[in-house]
Amino acid sequence: MTEGLDDIFNVVARITGGKFNDDANKKEAILTGLLLIEKKLENVKAEKKKNASQINEILDVVLSLAQLNYTKKATVSEKKNDFDALALGINMLGEELQSSTVSLREKEVLLKEIHHRVKNNLQVITSLLNLQSEKITQPDLLETFMESKNRIRAMALVHEKLYMSDDLSRIDFTEYMHSFISYMDNSHNLNPENVQIHVNAITQSHFFKIDMAIPCGLILNELISNSFKYAFPEKRKGNIHLFFGIEKKAESLNHYILEVADDGVGIPSYVDLKKPNSLGLQLLEMLTAQIGGTLELDRTVGTKFTVRFPIS
């Protein structure tokens, strides 16, 4: 036996962990050792292949979860090694994700139902006011009923838009305005040949959450009602112009701007916005403050109210 062969013999013995004591037949011992190494290599290859397959399976499950498909599960073997732990962790995360998604959908349905019911309840109140107002003969009192009815309708419409939208947390205020104007038009029974409302320029969507949509809806109601009520007495002809959008100012932050202008008889000179003498004006002040806005009155031509409020 050469010295080189001895070295090979020692290395093989070390790798295989074999004890080749038979010095007489070292060649055979080396061969046995090499066969053992070959077998070990085959095992390592098979293990590597299995691990790669398990990783692929885990990735497959992760991709399915990303598509909210919860049907696939990664295999967990009895070895309980790192790959199994990973597979189990992914499976458990998938189960939790599925459970959360289901619970979220249930809550969405519930929220939709609540908005629907709130809207229906508000509609019932409106109907009750209608029924009660039938027996009222005093014009002033009848008008008060009508105003209350419109305010309730303004709020009910927000809930209606909320449950009809895909996003239950906010509504498109532009869409709301168009629906609201259409209702007001019918409600006030104004002859369209006499008074025309111009809202065509408002097309861009602006999404408001409920805490913004309700006061904005009520402000809109007060402004439009004001024009309908006072601007065109005795079948006077005229126009109501409505503008809503973003006012871009170079020197300050951008604001939303809501303008209602009419070319009617104009608001009486004694009316002071700082000392409002009617419930409508008081509400306007309060609601504008609630959304952090400012209220302006321009008497140059007819009446123009401008509400500016921050984009939050």
Place this chain on the structure above:
Amino acid sequence: MNSSENKIIELRAFTSWLGNDGICYTVVKPNAIVNLQDAQENTCSVKEISGDTIYPLLVNLMEIKSISKEARDHFSMQNRTPGVSAIAMLIRSPVSRVIGNFFLGMNRSAVPTKLFTVESEAILWLKRFAVPLK
């Protein structure tokens, strides 16, 4: 450890007993796949060996293979009183580590809960919550 008079309860997936050190022990059997029924039976067995006393609990997860979502929800103790004063979870294998950490991360336990890899350290910690045996 458990004395002769301390009852040992053997279930499909768990073995539970009350130790003389005032700690309730529950060990997951090797390669157990714990389902809701196992979890419910385990809760009953812990209640049975605890009687009216609230003991700290040592859960040995070292040999667990997996646990179903329903069983996890049951153990998370939502909507029910814990019945134990503290929980130490004993982990070793990567699988048990994932399960233990999952419990800790996904649920807000009503009682102090901690993971351990060494049993003696877990027992030492639980003894702070232990009450003398009746």
